[in-house]
Every structure is written in C-alpha cells, then in structure tokens.
Amino acid sequence: MVGPGEAMTQTHRLTALLIALLALGALWLQVYVGLARRPDHEVWQELWRLGRYFTILTNLMVAVTFAGIAAGHRSPPWWLAAVALWILIVAIVYHGLLARPLDGIRWWSDMAVHTFVPITVGLWWLALAPKDGLMPRHAVWWLLWPLIYVSYALIRGEFDGRHPYFFIDPHEVGWSGVGLWCVALGVSFWLGGLGVVALGRLLSRPSPSADGAPDGPQVR
Template sequence: MLTRRMFGWSRLLTAAVCIVALVHRMLWGMGSQTLAGTNFFAYLTIQSNTVFAALAVVAGVIALRRDEDPAWLTSARVLVLSWTITAGLAFALIVWQAGERGIPITVPWSDAVLHFVLPAWTVVAWVFGPGRRAASWRVVPFVLLYPLLWGVFTIWRGSVIGWYPYYFLDLRQVSGIGEMVLSCALALSIFAVVAVALVLLSRVRPTVPSWGEISPRPRPTVRRRRETRARRPPRHAR
C-alpha cells in the first residue's frame, strides 16, 4: 500500500531529524562549559528521545515491509511516546515558570525540535498513521516504571554530585520534601494521563481495516452447498 510505504519513510525521516537534534543539543550543551553540559545523558528528555529514534528506525523498516504493525510495536510506541510527549509538556512548564520568575532560559532549535516539534508530530502520526491496531490497556502501568526508576536514581545521584537535571528534584530549590514529592507525583500522573490518552485514541480510531473489510466472505464448500440443498423443502411443498 502506497500510503503505508510513505508512512514508513516518514518514520525514518523522523528518526533522522531526532538524531540530528540530539547531536546538536549535545554539542551545544558541552560547549556551555557547565556541569549541565557534561551530564547530557542524565536528562529524561535525552534518554527517551534516544530510544524514540531507535524505535522510529525499527518502526519505519517494519512499515516498509508489512501492511500492519505487530502488537509489540504498538505497545512499544505507547511506552516511548508517553515518555517523549510528557517530557515536552514538562519542559514547556519549566520554561513558563522560569519566565514567571524572571529566570532566563536559552532554548536552542534542537530543544524546540525535541520537546515540541517531534512530540506534536508523533501525536498526528499516532492518530492518522496507517497500520496501527488498538493498543492494550495493560501497557499503561509499564509507562510509569521507567520515569519512576529514573527519578529514584537521579535523586540519589544528585545527592552525590550536587547536580540535578530538573529543579524540582533538588531540595535546595524547592520549599521542602513535600513540594518535591508533590511535583514527582504530578509528573507521574502526567505520564499516566498521556498513556491513557494514547491508548484511548488508538481504540477510538484504529487505522487497520476491520476483518470484514480486508477478508472476503468465504465461499461455501461443495459439501456445505449439498447440505443446504438437502434442507430445502421440495418446490411443490412451498
């Protein structure tokens, strides 16, 4: 199917754009000569988009070879898209709060691509991309596993090196443990809401034709035709 093949190439193009943005963001960050620049891979955005790029390559190849995505790919896309979309929402919130507090934040074009452009495009591709069946609700709890483990490790690592990728994980930048726990709980709830929304969208609008649309009605066998004729009453009895 031509549309499916075009969609496969768009997945590969999306992976290429993501990789270019990641490389630029890494070079830009390391050029800042700050502790944040040397901790490039500590950011959840960077980790999740690295996985996103790899998954987009795999998904693109599958779209070029098959008319439908396998079930495991749909589940994997829910996982990764939930992470990248939530990271974009969190980044937008951080930039907005920084502006409210008068704290300048420089946003290079690569950050804009990773946090805003790619998440917006993936939502469009998720809704309208051909070959996607309905996702399973069972994937939603697993969406929370990665950010939960990442958060625990990041808080521990931050206490050792004295640096945190996001301010709300640092007790020195919040009012106390209560605000930090509340912020983390809010972040996890956003992950869950995004995952639920993706699964719901996939079920409301699956992009794989139903069985009746892709499979013709089976023709009756010779034996079944004979049985049907035997059950019919004679013409004179009608």
C-alpha cells in the same frame, strides 16, 4: 506496481527514518550548543552532562525506536503508544514548567528536542502507528520509564550534586516537595496514558462498512 500494503509499509519506514534523523539531529545540536558554551568539556563530558535529562534520554529512545522501524523492525502498538506518550509529556512539561526565553541556535536546539520531535512523533502515531490491543493496564505499565528515570536522577544527583529539574531537587523543594511533584506527575502520566489508550481504541475501531455490512440499500 506497488500494492497498497507494500506502499503503506514504505510510508511507515520512510517517515520513521525522517523522524529518527530529526531526533538524532536534535540531539547532535544539543551536544554542539553544550560544547560551544563549555569549551573546556570533552565530548564524553558533555554527553555525560546531557545524560541526566529526561528530555535527552527520551529523544534518544525516539531515535532508536524510529531507526528500528525504518530498518524494518515491527514495534508492538503498546511500545509505539508509550514512546509517543513519553515524548509528548516532554513537550508539555517543558512548555508548562521549564521554558525560558532563548534566541539564536539555543532556541533552535531547545525547540528541536522539546517541540519539533514531539509534534512529529505525535502526528506519526495518530496517522500511521498500529493501535490494536491497547488496554487501560498499559497506562500503568507506561509509568515504569518515568519511575526508573526519577530514581536514576535522584541517585545521580546525590552523587554529583546536580539535579536536572527543580521538582526533583530535594535541596530546592525538599524531599516532601519531590514526593508531591512525583505523585502529581505520575498521576498526569497515568491520565495521559489512559487518554492515549482511549484515543488509540477509538482510531482503531473498524468503520461500519469494514465488517461486511452494506453501506446502504442493495439493488437485487
């Protein structure tokens, strides 16, 4: 028979595999839809086009992270919390600022990367991820990926003339507007990170009976 600890490990790995496959499938669907709309594009051109988006890069990060878990790699709690935060921010920003009416396969394609993957990652983190050792300073560290992405997107946009989102497009909102949006989103990421830390610490707190204290009166 399989012991409780081993069973939990199998649950982690199986569910992580399913999430990795979902993220990879969502990314494949994005490529498929993009090529269908741009029949003159080669696959590498479509991959290069999609590579400008935070959504795509973060979904790829999810796929790699969860494929590693499925293969037996033990990701540290701070990294799992970071990935969960970043992909949930993808969903929040999309539905709050960027969502547009779509139908057919384009609807499924957008929902996959912006909704289905974030929900499954969030649920996995709540139910299965280790959460010990999360500290408020991690919320600051987790700003590094958005900072790297914004720097990359701005530099790339100045070279190829295409900025992926209106709020980091200096030709649409001006450089001052880009700065204000970056500050606002940075604060939102930081506050979200603090919320993840607080929730993680709450969920990882041992139950009253876990430290050996009796649950009730003992009969002697």
